[in-house]
Amino acid sequence: MSQVKARNIAELYKEAAERFGNSPAFCTRDSKKVFQPVTFGEVYEMGLNLATGLIDLGVQQREHVGLLADNRLEWIVTDCAIQCAGAADVPRGTDVTEQDITYIIPHSDAKVVFVEHKAMLDTLQKCKSQLPNVKHIIMMDKETRPGGDILHMYDLMEKGKQLRANGDRRAEERMAAIQPDDLFTLIYTSGTTGAPKGVMLMHRNMISQVKNLPLEVGGKDRALSILPIWHVFERVFEMLAISTGMPTYYSNIRNIRDDMAIIRPTFMASAPRLWENVYLGIKKKVESGSAVLRGLFAAAYFCARMVKGSWRFLTFKQLDMEGRNPIASLFRAIFSIVLIVLFLLPYLLLDFIVLRKLRGATGGSLRGSVSGGGALPFHVDEFFNNIGIPVLEGYGMTETSPVLAVRTYKKLVIGSVGPIYPETEMRLIDLSTGNAIYPPQRGKKGEIHVKGPQVMKGYYKNPEATDKVLKDGWMNTGDLGVITFNNTVKIVGRSKETVVLLGGENVEPVPIENKLLQSPLVEHCMVVGQDKKYLTALIVPSPDAMKEYGATHEEIARSKEALEMMREEAKTLISGQSGFKSFERVIDVRLLPKPFEVGDELTNLFKVKRHLVTDKYSDLIESMYD
Template identity: 70%
Template sequence: MVTVNMKAKNLAEMYREAAEKFGDRPAFATRDKNKVYHPVSFGEVYERGINLATALIDLGVQARDHIGLLADNRLEWIIADYGVLLTGAADVPRGTDVTDADITYILPHSDAKVCFVENKAVLEKIKKNQSQLPNLKTIIMMDRETPVSGGVLSMYDLIEKGKKLREQGDRRAEERIAQVKEDDLFTLIYTSGTTGAPKGVMLTHANMVSQVLNMPSDINLTPSDRIVSILPVWHVFERVFEMLAISRGVCTYYTNIRNIREDLAIVRPTFMASAPRLWENIYQGILAKVEGGPAVRRALFNAAYYCSRNFKGAVRFLSSRQLDTHGRNPGLSLLLGLWNILRLFSFLIPNLLLDLIVLKKIRAATGGVLRGSVSGGGALPIHVDEFFNNIGIPVLEGYGMTETSPVLAVRTYKRLVPGTVGPIWPNTELRLIDIANGQVLYSTEAGSPQRRGVKGEIHVRGPQVMKGYYKNPEATNKVLKDGWMNTGDLGMITFNNCLKIVGRSKETVVLLGGENVEPVPIENRLLESPFIAQCMVVGQDKKYLSAIVVPSVDHLKDYGASTEDLAKNAEVQRLIRDEVKKLISNEAGFKSFEKIVDVRILPKPFEVGDELTNLFKIKRHVVTEKYRDLIESMYRE
């Protein structure tokens, strides 16, 4: 681990410590209409935050209250976060795309009496649903330019009020900070989902402080670094980066998807958090630019990438950073080692020259000095993964979930193995469980089995694991037993001691963009059709959802006498596609990312003992494996 000289035991103390240590250094920066970034120092952010906290306390906010925070990435978000935490309260964050259903469930369920809103549009959503928010007493507008009326308070007016109170000697905020306990909540994040109500993940100060302190040493951040913030700030993945930056004196530059290309050139970041979709878009943009260029440029790029791929591949093998899921005998390893030494020296000079002429210019698309990015929120496609690591932009893929604050594993520069999510996070325990019989296949515990290259369900235990789901002991008990969190993911430990994610044992589908989709409500809706007997929604780590469908022989007997006959019938395929499109639509209450983009018809039904359990539940991992090629055919471009 990197040695962090941090005495703070909670985030409120960490904010104060950062202000004292980094003072006038830039902490956060936002750009104006002229594309110029204006920084605010650590001292200024803390001062505004503690002034806001003082005003909130004066309004009646109690320690351990829950306060809504509906906003996207902007300076006011972090000031509001400071204000809430410095009162000893916890925030309940969500983005400006919050739906009416989210508002009417999350705010009452979280017991929020106060809510920050970013702008007029979010305020209107709150007002529209106010009759269903009986506990909400105070609404605070974050945007300085939006006028307030009708009892809505201005955040900047509150900051000024708190400033005056502190000038008169008010030190209630300091008293609150001293009372914050490590086990107190710092946030209550409601997971998205379409099956049942959202679940409120309770994360404590100790959870987040452990993430800050346990950051591996070779992903070190220093005050000379620059980070761009593009992922939704209310997601815990982006939020942990905010905390890491604060603890190490790093300036965070707020951007958005519209401005990201410009801002990468303006800010020239050295590090960032990212999602697979960003890298895939950049990858496709690079290829399109190359393909649209003259033949000489294409030839130079192909030669440069060929040399880089061979050189970097040799380096990865010789440093034990090439994916190894099977293990190799010493004889084969020796032969491959000799071959890679030859490959290394053969491509050394060509790679240096072509990197300077070609690849350096490509890296300039990210600002030219990006020394790494942690990608999370979904699996990085292997071809995209290898491409960026080969051209000299290290992508450190990580793995985690909201319930684990979120990081459970991440690649480091020394352990950068494409195709894996790197080694287990420091001070984290891991078990891989055989889902068929409950046997422990691998465990970090001393004296336990340590079978590599064998997949099992991932269970974890560590200081980052959540306290539980708010007011939902039944859901908590399903995933937490004796401190062990069942992630619902399937993984294996490779022979170079990294974690590789291979699938999911639970039902949630996570799309490439990080959207969580519960397939059961979609499947239930599809099964309302008389033409569909069975179905399964797929799309894990893909851009969109698709479905594999077993047609109903009884209702389609005019087109064929068996499932196999129906699967071959073009008219049946058209009819079922139209049916799926009609059933899964915005008009039917589904979100845009829940739509089924492609469909395949199966030639045989799911059967008990094969694709189905004795209770007729789909064995998703069995179906996924059995129809892997058919599923992949829906995602070939």
């Protein structure tokens, strides 16, 4: 855990400048593609100068400032400046749609908007007639000078520098006035129905996250940044780097393979999709190799599984959902010791010959990576931890800044998201009774409710939405979880309707289901895809419309022709022409042998019990992702 004394993020930047002033802070590629470092002292100085320029421009304390940009040095400098000016940022990436711009910028009351480059400026200007509140647009890219009424951050920075040289200390005065309960950032969550919701995160939220991250990192480490910096998951690790003096290298998906070899990172925040891609790349390389290579890899991985799996059992790090039987555990412990004795030497030899080279795919120095934003597939999780790349899966949401649970090196239980985060209370609520299951019961599934210093203040200008998820400080996550007998958290599904895909896209299934229900072929349906790459659907076919394939639901469900017909129907209905986004399309379907019934799959109000249907047809669902 980092030794943070700062009460707010502006002080965090200042503290870093005082402690690590001349050490490299952020490294970006120059025009020759060479990484150039900027020190912690320089970041803070540029931030103060730009903050002074913003204050002189008229930015007020607690004002909201738009920030439409991706990972780059200017992003972190601008963030520092906004914080030092006592304001709050409203961040979004350059892939933001015009529809989102015309909602988010006016709704957030942003009068000043930073844009990364010419393309982002052009998109913003297309929406200008719908942004009456915007007074100033500021270009961030150093080489782009659009002129006219478009300001440039480096000009504002220079003006602030001159003002400070003449004794202007308004930025320091603003910093001193920042309270822990002041707004730090306003992040709009993306959804597929209704307007985006602005999550209000305060300075105390982010400071609590940075203080409690159970990671031992510092100036000798190297962090690789590839996730969108405006996402709160990546952002908390940027703040961790600032608080510990760890240098951060900005990369992207296009350059990640080369950058891993050049930088040899020791730490990185990541997403499940990254590890899936690396896993598939390794698998493809091995399968295309010689018979000798395939044999060596198979032997190396088998030995690694025997040794690592046995050691996890002996050290109580094997996922335990039911509690250990003392007698069975004794025999298993003896067997585990025998396996370690038998396979340790072959493992060490083959690790040196084979697995060490696989670790080289991440630069060879990676001590750990926290994966978040979706569930890590078990086979991928097990693979990397077995070959010696510790993946510390975490769990959280934007509304909780985001971390609620995260694995640690001491509590690395594959299949779980680690222990509950420090200073965080967690309850598991029985959906049928509304009573708390945990505490004290472990091993039983319930809806996750949390309370802690990381929980948001609420949704901006949306008390109705806030009241739906926050009650007496307790946040209803909408996720279903279990507290294991390892005292870790395992996420097992969703109680709310929103589906979060593996890539982090939030999908509201109801509009998709309503569209499918317009078909005479469909009697009932449920869209699935939580933590998967794409959406699929379970469909109860209509016997009247599909009687040529059978007289009953069961007969129709067995028909290959009926299944193919339903696939084509789903493909036609859920398309771009119908207004659906690419990630909302239903890639595959399965036909169910019986209709949904009240008291079973349906509530008394005829709503689908999603968690129950997911459990009941889990094998059928998995068959669509094999």
